[in-house]
Amino acid sequence: MKNTTISDDCAVDIRAVRKAYGAGESAFVALDNATVSVRENEFFTLLGPSGCGKTTLLRMIAGFDYPTSGEILLNGSDITSLPPFQRPVNTVFQNYALFPHMTVAENVAFGLEALGKPRTEVKARVAEMLRLVQLEHLAGRRTNQMSGGQQQRVALARALAPQPKVLLLDEPLSALDYKLRKEMQSELKRLQYETGITFIFVTHDQEEALTMSDRIAVMSAGRILQIGTPREIYNRPADRFVASFIGETNFLTGALHGVANGKAKITLKSGQSVVVNAASDAPASGDVTFIVRPEHASVVEGSGDLRGIVEKVVYFGTDTHLHLRLSGGEAFTVRQQNGSVSGSAVEAGQAVAVAIAEGAAQVVRA
Amino acid sequence: MRKGFSVRHQPGFTAIAIACFALLYLPVVTLVVYAFNSAPSVAAWGGFSLHWFEVALTNSDVIDASVRSFQIATVAATLATVFATMAALATTRTRRYRGQTFIYAFINQPLMVPEIVTAVALLIIVAQLKAVTGYSGLGYLIAAHTAFCIPFAYLPIRARLENMDLSLERAAADLYAKPLYTFRRVTLPLLWPGILGAFMLAFVLSLDDVVITEFVKSGGQDTLPTYMLGQIRRGITPEMNAISTAFLLLSVVIVTLFFVVSRKCT
Numbered sequence: 001m002k003n004t005t006i007s008d009d010c011a012v013d014i015r016a017v018r019k020a021y022g023a024g025e026s027a028f029v030a031l032d033n034a035t036v037s038v039r040e041n042e043f044f045t046l047l048g049p050s051g052c053g054k055t056t057l058l059r060m061i062a063g064f065d066y067p068t069s070g071e072i073l074l075n076g077s078d079i080t081s082l083p084p085f086q087r088p089v090n091t092v093f094q095n096y097a098l099f100p101h102m103t104v105a106e107n108v109a110f111g112l113e114a115l116g117k118p119r120t121e122v123k124a125r126v127a128e129m130l131r132l133v134q135l136e137h138l139a140g141r142r143t144n145q146m147s148g149g150q151q152q153r154v155a156l157a158r159a160l161a162p163q164p165k166v167l168l169l170d171e172p173l174s175a176l177d178y179k180l181r182k183e184m185q186s187e188l189k190r191l192q193y194e195t196g197i198t199f200i201f202v203t204h205d206q207e208e209a210l211t212m213s214d215r216i217a218v219m220s221a222g223r224i225l226q227i228g229t230p231r232e233i234y235n236r237p238a239d240r241f242v243a244s245f246i247g248e249t250n251f252l253t254g255a256l257h258g259v260a261n262g263k264a265k266i267t268l269k270s271g272q273s274v275v276v277n278a279a280s281d282a283p284a285s286g287d288v289t290f291i292v293r294p295e296h297a298s299v300v301e302g303s304g305d306l307r308g309i310v311e312k313v314v315y316f317g318t319d320t321h322l323h324l325r326l327s328g329g330e331a332f333t334v335r336q337q338n339g340s341v342s343g344s345a346v347e348a349g350q351a352v353a354v355a356i357a358e359g360a361a362q363v364v365r366a
Numbered sequence: 367m368r369k370g371f372s373v374r375h376q377p378g379f380t381a382i383a384i385a386c387f388a389l390l391y392l393p394v395v396t397l398v399v400y401a402f403n404s405a406p407s408v409a410a411w412g413g414f415s416l417h418w419f420e421v422a423l424t425n426s427d428v429i430d431a432s433v434r435s436f437q438i439a440t441v442a443a444t445l446a447t448v449f450a451t452m453a454a455l456a457t458t459r460t461r462r463y464r465g466q467t468f469i470y471a472f473i474n475q476p477l478m479v480p481e482i483v484t485a486v487a488l489l490i491i492v493a494q495l496k497a498v499t500g501y502s503g504l505g506y507l508i509a510a511h512t513a514f515c516i517p518f519a520y521l522p523i524r525a526r527l528e529n530m531d532l533s534l535e536r537a538a539a540d541l542y543a544k545p546l547y548t549f550r551r552v553t554l555p556l557l558w559p560g561i562l563g564a565f566m567l568a569f570v571l572s573l574d575d576v577v578i579t580e581f582v583k584s585g586g587q588d589t590l591p592t593y594m595l596g597q598i599r600r601g602i603t604p605e606m607n608a609i610s611t612a613f614l615l616l617s618v619v620i621v622t623l624f625f626v627v628s629r630k631c632t
Contacts, residue, residue: 097533
C-alpha cells in the first residue's frame, strides 16, 4: 500500500491546450485554452454536460488525440505528441473495451505482457489485481459471459495492472444501474486509496463528482469554467453555468455598490439589500447576478433579508420546498429540513420573511 | 383482421417457388443419379453401380488435373487472402487519405469486368510474357487466379474489420502494445473468421474457374474443370457425372465449413 496523501507535485499538467476541428471561421473548437494541474494521488474529476470537451481532454491525455496547440506534461516531461503505447497512463473505457477473445486473466495480463514483463511477475501481478477487484474466482471466464459490474471490475484490474502513473476513467459508471453505480463509486474510491494512483475521472453526473472527487474542473462548451474542491464548487461557484449545473440555485439580480474585503452590498428591485461574497474581479458597480442555495435560506420571524409570498409548498420527505414570489417579483425557493414530524407551519398565500445564512450569497459571472 | 403484406400470401407464390427450386436442383439431381448408372449412358438407366467412380479414380488424367487444381487453388487462395487482408487494413485502419474511395472502387472493379474480357487480356499478355521469358509453368495460372480472387476475398475481411469495435485496438495501444503487437494479439485473432471465410471463398472460386484458366493455361496444364470441358466435347459418359458429383460434394463441404466457422465466431 502506498502513501495516499495528495502532494503538491503535479502529476498531469495541461497547459493552454486547444483542440479545433477544421480551420478558419468554420472551425469547431472542442477545447479552448484548457489549463489544469492535476496533483499526485488526487481523485480529479472533469465534470460537464455532453459535448463540453471533457472526453476530448481525456483522449488527449491518453494519446488518442493530439492538441491543435498547447502542451501536456506528465510528471514534468512533455508527452503531448507521444503515441498512447509510450505513455504510462491507462484508461478505463466507457464501454470497457475488454478483449472478447481472451479470458479475464488474459485481459488483465495484456498490458504487462506488452511491456515484456517476465512470466512469473505477470502471473503474480494478475492474481494480485484480481484479488483487488474481488474476481479471483472468475479468472478463466470469458468476459462476454459476465455482468456489467463484473466487466467494469475487469476493466479496472486491466488498467491498474501495469501500475500507471495516472488512471483515466471515461464515464465508467454510466452503463450501470443505480444500485451498482453507488457500489462502484465507493469501490473506485477504495481502489484509488489502496493503489495511490492519480485518477482522472470524466462524468456528467454532478452528484457523482461531488461525492467522489478531491477536486473538480467544471467544463462547458470547450472551456474550463472553475476548478476547485467539491465544497468550493458548490458553495462558491464563480460562474452562472457552474451554479446552475451543480445543485439547485436561486438567481437574483441587483445593483452592486463597491466591493470591500470580498463583500459587497447589493440592492434588489424591491429596495431591500443583501450582503454577498464578491470576488475581487467582480465589477465595482452596476447590475450583478448572485446566487443563494435553497438550503441556505430560511423563513424567519421578523424582518429577515428578503420578503415574499409563499406560492406553493412541496413536501419531499426529508425536506420541504417553499416556492416564493419575492416582493420584487423574482421567484425564490427555500428548502426547509423537516426536523420535526409536526410539519411546516408555512402555508401557501402567506407573507413571509426570508433570512440568508451568513456568507451564503455569492456573486457569479453572468 | 388485416394482415401486413407478405409475399407468401400472394397468388402463385408456392408454384413459382417450386418451379425455381426445380430449375435449380433437378439437373443437379439427375447428374448425381446418373453418376451411379451401370450403363454407359447419361440418359438410360441400367442399374446401380460405382463403376464410373472407379473409372474416374483410375484415370491418370483426372488425377493429374485434380492435383493441379488443388495446387493452384491452395496457392492462389492463400496469396489472394494475404493481399486482400492487407488491402482491407489499408482501407479501414488508416487515417482517411485522398483517393481512399477511389482505391476502394478500384479494388472492387474486377467484380464488374466481364470474365471473358479479363481472360482475353490475360491471354495476350501471358503469350507475350511466355515469349520473352521462356517460362511457361503454373505461375501464370496462379497469378491469374490470385488476381481475380482478391476482390472476393477483400469483401468479407473488410466487412469484419468495419464491424470490429475500434476501441479494442485503442485499448491495446493504451496498454503499451505497439502497432504490430496490437495487430498480432487483438486485430488478427478477431479478424480470423473473416480471413478464413475469405480463403474458403477464394479457394472455391479458383477450383471452379473455367474461362480464365482455359485462356491462360499452357499445353498439359488442364485443371479439373477445363479437363472436363475438353472431355465433354468428345462425348459424355457417366464418368463426367461421377467427377462432377465428387466435385459437388467437395464444394458443399467447403461452403458448409465456411458457414459453420463464421457462425461460430460471431
